[in-house]
Amino acid sequence: MTSQPHQPLYAARTPIFPRRVNGFFRRFKWWIMAVTLGIYYLTPWLRWDRGASLPDQAVLIDLANRRFYFLWIEIWPHEFYFVAGLLIMAGLGLFLFTSALGRVWCGYTCPQTVWTDLFLLVERWIEGDRNARLRLHKANWSLHKWRLRLSKWAVWLMISVATGGAWVFYFTDAPTLLRDLLRFDAHPAAYITIAILTATTFIFGGFLREQVCIYMCPWPRIQAAMMDPDTITVAYRDWRGEPRGKHNVKNRRAAEAQKAVAEAQAAGAGVARYAGTPYPNLPATPAKPVAENAQGDCIDCMACVNVCPMGIDIRNGQQMECITCALCIDACDDVMARIGKPRGLIDYLALSDEPAERAGAAPKPLWKHVLRPRTILYTALWTLVGVGLLYALFIRSDIELTVSPVRNPTFVVLSDGTVRNIYDVRLRNKAGEARTFRLSLTSEDMLQIGLEGRDTLSVTVPADTTVLQRVYVSARAGDPAASDDTTPLRLWVEDVTAQIRASKATTFNGRGAK
Amino acid sequence: MSKRKTDEVTGVETTGHSWDGIEELNNPLPRWWLWTLYLCIFWGILYTIAYPAWPMISGATQGVLGWSTRANVAAEITAHEAANAELVTQLVAADMPTLPQDADLNRYAIARGGAVFRANCSQCHGSGAAGAKGYPNLLDDDWLWGGDIDAIMTTVRHGIRNTLDDDARYSAMPAFGDMLEPAEIDAVVEHVVSLSSSDFDAALAEQGAVVFADNCASCHGEAGLGNREMGAPNLADAIWLYGGDRATLHTTVEQARFGVMPPWGPRLKEADIRAVSAYVHSLGGGE
Numbered sequence: 001m002t003s004q005p006h007q008p009l010y011a012a013r014t015p016i017f018p019r020r021v022n023g024f025f026r027r028f029k030w031w032i033m034a035v036t037l038g039i040y041y042l043t044p045w046l047r048w049d050r051g052a053s054l055p056d057q058a059v060l061i062d063l064a065n066r067r068f069y070f071l072w073i074e075i076w077p078h079e080f081y082f083v084a085g086l087l088i089m090a091g092l093g094l095f096l097f098t099s100a101l102g103r104v105w106c107g108y109t110c111p112q113t114v115w116t117d118l119f120l121l122v123e124r125w126i127e128g129d130r131n132a133r134l135r136l137h138k139a140n141w142s143l144h145k146w147r148l149r150l151s152k153w154a155v156w157l158m159i160s161v162a163t164g165g166a167w168v169f170y171f172t173d174a175p176t177l178l179r180d181l182l183r184f185d186a187h188p189a190a191y192i193t194i195a196i197l198t199a200t201t202f203i204f205g206g207f208l209r210e211q212v213c214i215y216m217c218p219w220p221r222i223q224a225a226m227m228d229p230d231t232i233t234v235a236y237r238d239w240r241g242e243p244r245g246k247h248n249v250k251n252r253r254a255a256e257a258q259k260a261v262a263e264a265q266a267a268g269a270g271v272a273r274y275a276g277t278p279y280p281n282l283p284a285t286p287a288k289p290v291a292e293n294a295q296g297d298c299i300d301c302m303a304c305v306n307v308c309p310m311g312i313d314i315r316n317g318q319q320m321e322c323i324t325c326a327l328c329i330d331a332c333d334d335v336m337a338r339i340g341k342p343r344g345l346i347d348y349l350a351l352s353d354e355p356a357e358r359a360g361a362a363p364k365p366l367w368k369h370v371l372r373p374r375t376i377l378y379t380a381l382w383t384l385v386g387v388g389l390l391y392a393l394f395i396r397s398d399i400e401l402t403v404s405p406v407r408n409p410t411f412v413v414l415s416d417g418t419v420r421n422i423y424d425v426r427l428r429n430k431a432g433e434a435r436t437f438r439l440s441l442t443s444e445d446m447l448q449i450g451l452e453g454r455d456t457l458s459v460t461v462p463a464d465t466t467v468l469q470r471v472y473v474s475a476r477a478g479d480p481a482a483s484d485d486t487t488p489l490r491l492w493v494e495d496v497t498a499q500i501r502a503s504k505a506t507t508f509n510g511r512g513a514k
Numbered sequence: 515m516s517k518r519k520t521d522e523v524t525g526v527e528t529t530g531h532s533w534d535g536i537e538e539l540n541n542p543l544p545r546w547w548l549w550t551l552y553l554c555i556f557w558g559i560l561y562t563i564a565y566p567a568w569p570m571i572s573g574a575t576q577g578v579l580g581w582s583t584r585a586n587v588a589a590e591i592t593a594h595e596a597a598n599a600e601l602v603t604q605l606v607a608a609d610m611p612t613l614p615q616d617a618d619l620n621r622y623a624i625a626r627g628g629a630v631f632r633a634n635c636s637q638c639h640g641s642g643a644a645g646a647k648g649y650p651n652l653l654d655d656d657w658l659w660g661g662d663i664d665a666i667m668t669t670v671r672h673g674i675r676n677t678l679d680d681d682a683r684y685s686a687m688p689a690f691g692d693m694l695e696p697a698e699i700d701a702v703v704e705h706v707v708s709l710s711s712s713d714f715d716a717a718l719a720e721q722g723a724v725v726f727a728d729n730c731a732s733c734h735g736e737a738g739l740g741n742r743e744m745g746a747p748n749l750a751d752a753i754w755l756y757g758g759d760r761a762t763l764h765t766t767v768e769q770a771r772f773g774v775m776p777p778w779g780p781r782l783k784e785a786d787i788r789a790v791s792a793y794v795h796s797l798g799g800g801e
Binding site for chain 1: 546644796
């Protein structure tokens with residue numbers, strides 16, 4: 001059935017040489033690149049005054065001391081649900097944007113896209129645009145080629161080192177670490193992290209590029225579940241572009257010539273003698289009438305293919321490889337402007353508009369595509385989690401306690417028959433100075449409270465630390481709580497100076513406890 | 515080799531393999547993926563040379579790096595001990611009754627003592643130190659031989675009623691089954707019950723009080739409040755080591771009890787003895 005040569009089981013990567021392009025989306029992408037890279041590289045250097053005993057770095061993941069600082073917020077390990085909540089919001093946000101606008105994450109903000117874009121910028125700057133790079137790629141390894149390649153790799157490497165370097169600054173005081181790094185006496189973990197991230201940045205941004213998106217990243221597969229025909233995505237209006245072909249230009253010129261002839265004939269016999277001269281190589285009249293020879297707007301100039309960083313042809317329809325970077329839109333709009341056609345042959349559009357557009361009707365308004373049950377649901381869930389996190393953030397207290405009842409054994413009987421329960425209470429002081437906490441309990445029954453190793457009910461907790469205090473609650477022999485199964489109680493901790501209170505409910509086991 | 519052909523729908527060549535008419539398309543995998551596989555195999559071979567891997571008849575190959583989990587643990591323990599050397603020195607030199615005043619050292623001692631307790635003491639006294647029948651509960655306020663830190667340390671160091679340590683705490687309750695009539699034992703049991711309960715036979719207890727004064731009071735005291743000098747339990751409180759019901763008390767009087775604890779001085783380091791004593795002292799009954 002076929003006579004073509006057998007396909008190999010493994011294919012070498014086909015190098016891609018994206019051409020430079022100008023236009024609205026390219027400019028937009030430059031801005032996004034500047035902002036995202038700016039945030040990444042500069043954030044560790046922002047300072048935030050938290051007082052003498054706490055670090056002054058605005059964003060700091062202090063793994064050694066188990067703290068996460070974000071501006072005025074300080075998160076302790078037991079409050080990790082804030083981070084989990086933010087990750088859930090990021091996930092839902094990704095769902096929302098994908099269902100509304102397709103793979104905008106991939107096309108604009110994914111680190112792989114942003115760094116590849118940056119590496120391509122360097123590549124273009126050193127080796128030239130698409131044609132020059134193609135020639136260089138095919139050229140033998142001359143001194144010239146070595147010089148260009150080595151300087152490109154050197155700049156890439158510098159960017160990679162800066163990328164890996166910026167990462168470690170998030171985990172410790174940035175100015176101190178930079179000084180230590182330059183003196184070669186920083187912790188080996190810092191150097192190893194920088195080395196690994198330098199290698200991944202260099203290889204992923206410089207050489208693997210689209211291979212990461214196509215073969216490594218799971219997101220292109222997952223996103224299919226988020227997109228539907230109403231999703232606004234980058235697509236080719238084949239009903240407008242097809243049938244494509246270069247002869248389109250020829251026909252256009254023929255039509256112009258025909259028109260010129262008609263005008264000349266209308267003007268008079270004397271002028272008609274010169275009718276053919278503007279197009280000496282073309283027949284003076286088209287082979288067929290212009291109306292019958294109607295062609296699509298696509299002139300098959302390959303501009304959309306040449307600018308594509310993924311090396312695909314958007315005119316083949318929706319493809320898994322497409323990251324919707326929208327550069328083909330810019331490239332095509334540029335060509336349409338030059339041949340005098342309206343923009344948008346390749347454009348952001350919803351595939352559900354195809355029948356209407358094919359019939360010549362106007363597409364649905366944008367908001368009707370974006371406002372769908374699923375986008376509304378994603379927005380609602382996203383908002384719910386966000387409001388929940390904000391609420392949790394604002395009701396956070398500077399003091400906290402956790403109560404772990406010691407249930408081995410469930411209760412202890414003292415020599416006078418008193419029944420005693422033991423609770424391990426962790427008192428957290430999140431304030432910047434030492435605080436004295438007073439413990440107390442409330443219960444409907446007669447219960448007494450006492451602290452191990454202390455005569456009073458006060459505990460002084462140093463700044464930004466947790467103190468573990470063994471607390472005894474007892475019921476005298478005759479009291480109901482001593483013989484009952486369980487009795488509810490509430491342990492209170494009060495900051496004597498700041499007048500803040502916090503409490504935790506727990507239970508007391510009597511002799512009746514199983 | 516099967517004849518290759520092209521799938522009509524996709525225009526992609528098939529591998530030629532067919533299962534019930536379902537054919538496999540040949541979309542070529544990137545070549546770097548193949549190289550990654552080879553690299554992993556190569557890495558795997560290097561790994562088995564560097565680390566213990568290949569099973570032999572009497573063990574596995576040791577690996578050229580000489581890596582061993584046991585050696586790593588030993589090194590970690592050594593490093594940990596070196597890091598705590600200062601605290602250990604302080605603990606060994608510390609005046610134990612005033613230890614709680616040094617918050618950091620006290621916290622270290624209790625944490626270390628907890629580990630020592632779970633490894634060496636929990637087999638008898640329980641992981642929560644609540645004891646069991648015959649093994650004292652260390653959480654309550656009743657102590658046979660004393661509950662201040664020095665008394666606890668002495669008990670830990672020398673043990674109780676053992677033959678291994680000459681300084682072990684020692685006392686022996688006679689088995690009264692040879693000396694008293696069963697009726698007398700019943701009476702003295704009733705008297706002992708009366709010391710801590712309101713539910714008893716007054717007439718029988720009165721007879722028992724005489725037996726008690728003649729036979730038991732020398733160790734347990736006239737009021738039955740016990741004597742820490744000889745580890746004689748307080749019989750008037752709510753705590754019973756072997757049980758406070760009449761049948762158990764009868765057995766105790768008839769056959770006597772002889773609880774033994776080994777000496778820990780020869781087995782534990784000085785710092786461990788101090789630490790575990792501080793831990794026990796901090797459990798709720800420390801005096």
